[in-house]
Amino acid sequence: MDDWLEGFGHDQKELTRILHRIQAESGYISPEAIRLVAQHLNITENEVYGVLTFYKAFRLQPPGRHLVIVCQGTSCHVRGGAGVFEEMKKELGIEPGGTTEDQMFSLETVNCLGCCAIGPTVVIDGTYYSRVSVEDVRSLIAEYRKRKSFP
Amino acid sequence: MKSLSHPSQLAAWRARLIEERDSARKTVIVSNGTCGRASGSLDIIEALGRELDRRGLRETVRLQVTGCHGFCEFEPNVVIWPEGIYYGRLKPEDIPGIVDQTVLKNKVIGRLAYADPKTGRRYALQKDIPFYRKQVRRITGDNLRIDPERIEDYIMADGYQALAKALFDMTAEEVIREVEASGLRGRGGAGFPTGRKWQFCRQEMAARRYIICNADEGNPGTYMDRSILVANPHSVIEGMIIGAYAIGASEGYIYVRMEAPQAVRQITVARDQARKFGLLGKSILGSEFHFDIEIVEGAGAFVCGEETSLMASIEGKRAVSRQRPPFPAQSGLWGQPTNINNVETWANVPLIVRHGAEWYGQVGTPGSKGTKIFSLVGKIRHGGQVEVPMGIKLREIIYDIGGGIKDGKKFKAVQTGGPAGGFLPAEFLDLAVDYDNLVRAGSTMGSGGMIVLDETTCMVDLARHYMHFTQEESCGKCVPCRVGTRQMHDILVRITQGEGEEEDLARLQELSESIMAASLCGLGQTAPNPVLSSIRHFRQEYIDHIKHKKCAAGVCRGLARVSGRSSVAAGRKKKSQHD
Numbered sequence: 001m002d003d004w005l006e007g008f009g010h011d012q013k014e015l016t017r018i019l020h021r022i023q024a025e026s027g028y029i030s031p032e033a034i035r036l037v038a039q040h041l042n043i044t045e046n047e048v049y050g051v052l053t054f055y056k057a058f059r060l061q062p063p064g065r066h067l068v069i070v071c072q073g074t075s076c077h078v079r080g081g082a083g084v085f086e087e088m089k090k091e092l093g094i095e096p097g098g099t100t101e102d103q104m105f106s107l108e109t110v111n112c113l114g115c116c117a118i119g120p121t122v123v124i125d126g127t128y129y130s131r132v133s134v135e136d137v138r139s140l141i142a143e144y145r146k147r148k149s150f151p
Numbered sequence: 152m153k154s155l156s157h158p159s160q161l162a163a164w165r166a167r168l169i170e171e172r173d174s175a176r177k178t179v180i181v182s183n184g185t186c187g188r189a190s191g192s193l194d195i196i197e198a199l200g201r202e203l204d205r206r207g208l209r210e211t212v213r214l215q216v217t218g219c220h221g222f223c224e225f226e227p228n229v230v231i232w233p234e235g236i237y238y239g240r241l242k243p244e245d246i247p248g249i250v251d252q253t254v255l256k257n258k259v260i261g262r263l264a265y266a267d268p269k270t271g272r273r274y275a276l277q278k279d280i281p282f283y284r285k286q287v288r289r290i291t292g293d294n295l296r297i298d299p300e301r302i303e304d305y306i307m308a309d310g311y312q313a314l315a316k317a318l319f320d321m322t323a324e325e326v327i328r329e330v331e332a333s334g335l336r337g338r339g340g341a342g343f344p345t346g347r348k349w350q351f352c353r354q355e356m357a358a359r360r361y362i363i364c365n366a367d368e369g370n371p372g373t374y375m376d377r378s379i380l381v382a383n384p385h386s387v388i389e390g391m392i393i394g395a396y397a398i399g400a401s402e403g404y405i406y407v408r409m410e411a412p413q414a415v416r417q418i419t420v421a422r423d424q425a426r427k428f429g430l431l432g433k434s435i436l437g438s439e440f441h442f443d444i445e446i447v448e449g450a451g452a453f454v455c456g457e458e459t460s461l462m463a464s465i466e467g468k469r470a471v472s473r474q475r476p477p478f479p480a481q482s483g484l485w486g487q488p489t490n491i492n493n494v495e496t497w498a499n500v501p502l503i504v505r506h507g508a509e510w511y512g513q514v515g516t517p518g519s520k521g522t523k524i525f526s527l528v529g530k531i532r533h534g535g536q537v538e539v540p541m542g543i544k545l546r547e548i549i550y551d552i553g554g555g556i557k558d559g560k561k562f563k564a565v566q567t568g569g570p571a572g573g574f575l576p577a578e579f580l581d582l583a584v585d586y587d588n589l590v591r592a593g594s595t596m597g598s599g600g601m602i603v604l605d606e607t608t609c610m611v612d613l614a615r616h617y618m619h620f621t622q623e624e625s626c627g628k629c630v631p632c633r634v635g636t637r638q639m640h641d642i643l644v645r646i647t648q649g650e651g652e653e654e655d656l657a658r659l660q661e662l663s664e665s666i667m668a669a670s671l672c673g674l675g676q677t678a679p680n681p682v683l684s685s686i687r688h689f690r691q692e693y694i695d696h697i698k699h700k701k702c703a704a705g706v707c708r709g710l711a712r713v714s715g716r717s718s719v720a721a722g723r724k725k726k727s728q729h730d
Contacts, residue, residue, distance in 0.1 A: 013467040114377045
């Protein structure tokens with residue numbers, strides 16, 4: 001973890017950049033990471049915690065194997081995105097921010113991905129799926145259930 | 152190519168690049184923006200590469216990968232140059248035929264050409280397609296010529312010429328005067344005159360000034376800025392360098408939202424190339440002007456689009472907004488004078504400096520000059536990103552460019568201005584679109600979202616959707632916004648579940664007034680707009696939901712589509728109503 005902090009300055013403006021880096025490397029921000037970051041920037045752990053919980057991007061728990069993001073933007077919403085979101089919650093049996101018991105899937109929402117003309121949009125492990133319908137949800141998830149390896 | 156240390160070297164480089172490029176050579180241009188990729192453009196690029204290799208055409212046919220061309224509905228698409236032949240919604244198996252017939256034999260493949268769904272007429276050339284015909288693509292027009300990974304393409308498209316002109320032929324004051332004379336107004340939504348804003352920042356006495364590019368485009372349903380950053384990132388960087396010279400700033404920040412990873416990548420690549428060629432850093436183009444740009448990736452907080460929150464975020468703090476004044480021009484980043492403009496505003500700057508204020512003002516209305524990019528989405532037949540002259544009628548955008556409503560449905564309203572804006576029903580279709588007209592009509596320009604709604608959209612549900620968004624994105628610092636938006640949201644949820652009460656409309660009005668009057672920043676001050684606007688134009692829908700437990704659009708589950716045929720859930724709730 002110390003290696004990840006190398007190359008970053010000690011000014012507080014580095015904080016979100018560091019948190020992005022840690023999350024990219026380990027998937028979430030652990031209590032240990034918070035402690036080291038606070039030390040590196042010479043601020044309190046509370047301050048680090050305060051900033052990271054302000055933003056939607058940072059996770060305090062490790063995510064599941066596959067990260068499912070459902071767009072909640074207005075264009076997706078009027079094109080049937082609300083139904084897709086409900087179906088996704090039902091299919092995975094979790095609420096946004098949650099991870100399935102088998103650690104296979106985490107579900108997150110996003111306010112807009114900017115692919116508004118081709119929505120409803122779902123992103124799984126960085127792959128964009130456009131014009132997703134309620135009927136597509138089951139087969140989409142089934143495809144990822146089959147994949148055993150870590151993405 | 153070494154770092155440029157004189158404007159003549161830039162001119163010489165451009166001349167050499169143009170000479171080296173054989174303009175008659177066939178070029179297949181593939182649109183590879185975010186929508187393109189989501190629709191399979193990477194497979195098209197791969198298929199094209201394979202086909203060109205198989206036929207040994209790599210040397211004679213150029214494959215140009217670009218950002219978005221705006222016609223998202225028909226992604227993935229290719230344009231074959233120099234003729235400008237357009238094929239959309241392609242599959243990899245279409246590629247061998249395209250290379251064989253169109254690239255090699257100049258024959259148009261009829262079945263792949265765009266067909267107007269209304270008339271059935273097919274159009275071979277991109278420029279003839281109705282979607283493009285009424286557009287004026289000043290900012291986005293070069294997208295076809297530019298591979299965002301190659302600064303050379305931007306140089307060939309007259310890139311950085313405006314910068315050389317500003318640095319060597321104009322004083323800082325002259326640049327500000329030119330921008331002011333152009334009539335350019337902030338494209339982020341507020342519409343403040345850009346030249347005047349620059350002047351405020353320049354006149355502050357300070358050892359250090361900052362400029363910021365606000366690329367935290369968070370309004371749901373909008374993606375103008377992301378498309379500019381992905382398709383033509385250097386235009387934003389050039390605009391910023393010119394602005395920094397005019398204002399007297401030596402450091403700039405681009406704050407870009409993380410939900411647009413391709414934009415983060417392209418602007419970073421472009422920034423690094425600009426540095427490499429001496430267009431950023433010390434002594435730009437050999438002048439005495441120094442300026443550099445840092446890129447900051449957001450972390451998923453909508454409030455960061457608000458300028459005081461954005462600055463707190465750059466400083467590494469919780470992104471809560473603060474009271475203004477002091478305005479950023481007086482006390483911004485780390486307490487220093489700071490000028491913030493939106494991506495599209497910056498991208499307009501090189502055009503103004505290169506062609507002059509007079510040319511710029513040839514397009515637009517007296518109060519709103521130039522073009523505006525809109526993301527035309529929702530229940531529209533031809534969704535995409537469109538660039539139109541200010542003053543164009545809503546009807547022209549929605550019907551001529553957008554091809555009308557999807558699936559033969561009826562137009563209900565268009566939403567502009569995102570969560571801060573409002574709804575414009577059919578009686579406004581002949582409204583000439585500019586900053587002031589949209590405000591007079593009860594909405595706002597916002598950053599350029601245009602979400603078209605049809606009869607299957609429930610306005611109460613949509614108002615709830617917006618309130619859900621703002622209450623979730625409120626930074627929580629001030630009570631009116633934090634608590635008030637939540638209260639409004641809860642009332643709207645009740646109404647959509649068939650549990651509305653007659654007093655709810657008055658409650659929503661009252662809450663709206665308090666939130667708008669007492670909130671600290673723009674997020675709260677404008678948050679009730681979609682609710683108020685929907686009540687103003689679609690009051691009957693609210694009454695239907697509250698009194699008759701009816702949702703004519705059929706969106707609100709548990710409510711009947713037609714009065715008198717209530718579903719079980721709505722019937723159960725009826726007992727508690729004064730119906």
